[in-house]
Amino acid sequence: MTQKRILSGMQPTNQLHLGNYLGALKNWVDLQNEGSAECLYCVVDLHAVTQPYDRDNLAKATREVAAAYIAAGVDPAKSILFAQSSVPAHSQLMWLLATMAQMGKLDRMTQFKDKAGKNAEKAGLGLYAYPVLMAADILIYNATHVPVGEDQKQHLELARDIAATFNTRYDVEHFIQPEPYIMGAGTRVMSLRDGTSKMSKSAESDMTRINLTDDADLIAKKIKKAKTDAEPVPTCEAEFEGRPEVKNLMTIYSALSGEKMDSLFAQYGGQGFGDFKKALVDVAVAHLEPITTRMNHLMETPDEIDAILQKGGEKCNAIAQPFLNRTMDIMGFWKIQS
Numbered sequence: 001m002t003q004k005r006i007l008s009g010m011q012p013t014n015q016l017h018l019g020n021y022l023g024a025l026k027n028w029v030d031l032q033n034e035g036s037a038e039c040l041y042c043v044v045d046l047h048a049v050t051q052p053y054d055r056d057n058l059a060k061a062t063r064e065v066a067a068a069y070i071a072a073g074v075d076p077a078k079s080i081l082f083a084q085s086s087v088p089a090h091s092q093l094m095w096l097l098a099t100m101a102q103m104g105k106l107d108r109m110t111q112f113k114d115k116a117g118k119n120a121e122k123a124g125l126g127l128y129a130y131p132v133l134m135a136a137d138i139l140i141y142n143a144t145h146v147p148v149g150e151d152q153k154q155h156l157e158l159a160r161d162i163a164a165t166f167n168t169r170y171d172v173e174h175f176i177q178p179e180p181y182i183m184g185a186g187t188r189v190m191s192l193r194d195g196t197s198k199m200s201k202s203a204e205s206d207m208t209r210i211n212l213t214d215d216a217d218l219i220a221k222k223i224k225k226a227k228t229d230a231e232p233v234p235t236c237e238a239e240f241e242g243r244p245e246v247k248n249l250m251t252i253y254s255a256l257s258g259e260k261m262d263s264l265f266a267q268y269g270g271q272g273f274g275d276f277k278k279a280l281v282d283v284a285v286a287h288l289e290p291i292t293t294r295m296n297h298l299m300e301t302p303d304e305i306d307a308i309l310q311k312g313g314e315k316c317n318a319i320a321q322p323f324l325n326r327t328m329d330i331m332g333f334w335k336i337q338s
């Protein structure tokens with residue numbers, strides 16, 4: 001049986017938020033603690049430069065995301081933590097895979113359309129090729145499982161597709177087709193102000209999201225101001241109909257507390273939102289405050305974070321480089337005869 005290997009990553013752009021935490025990071029920690037797989041978690045800094053970014057802040061943002069991983073429970077003694085740019089084989093494999101990623105399929109990537117917006121003609125090639133680099137991140141380790149939020153499903157399908165194309169073209173069983181792990185109640189956390197759009201780092205208003213760096217007062221303020229409606233708290237699933245913001249808040253509560261939705265209907269259903277929101281603030285603060293505190297503490301010793309990333313990078317290079325060499329052998333590239 002194939003050894004289970006997990007890989008995932010986040011971009012060091014702006015602050016990590018509750019969506020990143022519930023959709024991915026929390027699950028990474030659970031998977032690590034299950035102990036049945038080797039876990040590789042990277043900070044995808046090469047992806048972060050596909051859109052305008054702050055050069056003076058990139059290295060710090062990379063450390064900060066690594067600190068968030070550790071603060072949330074990723075343990076460098078159990079998982080490998082590294083920066084994508086420190087393992088050149090990711091970019092090298094990306095080029096090779098780019099030769100078999102079909103333009104028609106890339107054209108259908110919804111994230112590119114969202115990010116490029118109306119000005120797609122002016123978008124960089126890197127933004128367009130983003131999913132191919134993501135495929136390389138995964139395939140360079142032959143990762144079997146990729147824990148991500150729902151928005152990454154399409155990218156994962158492309159990675160599976162590219163793996164299959166390579167295997168067919170060269171008549172080998174070289175790449176494993178990675179399985180997405182889209183787990184838990186918070187696979188798609190929505191904006192606090194608009195239940196039809198996803199909570200995102202790039203949304204203009206900070207009031208739309210809860211960041212992992214927000215303190216208790218700010219979390220309370222954002223939840224108090226979160227959009228609801230004039231109806232009471234639902235008593236059953238059917239009453240979510242047409243109320244995406246309400247559904248989102250209750251989903252966040254359930255995902256953070258581990259309580260089933262039925263139990264929330266029983267406790268708060270039929271009441272106004274006041275008590276529910278107060279309870280949600282308590283749950284969110286109890287869960288997030290220790291993470292924020294640990295993160296701030298870790299950021300006081302950036303050298304220690306750097307040492308963890310460096311060690312992780314070395315381990316990954318030791319896995320990735322020989323695998324890249326084998327991939328190039330299969331493709332027939334020249335090499336010095338030993």
Ligand code: TYM
Pocket residue numbers: 007008009010011012018019020021022023024044047133134135137138146147148149150151152155186187188189190198199200
């Ligand atoms: P990024 O940085 O945009 O998001 C990181 C992770 O957070 C999840 N996520 C959400 N989950 C639930 N609700 C939300 N509102 C929400 N917003 C974000 C994302 O699904 C993701 O799991 N392309 C990836 C980064 C990447 C990657 C990889 C992931 C690059 N290479 C290889 C896995 C494997 C991304 O967009 O990250």
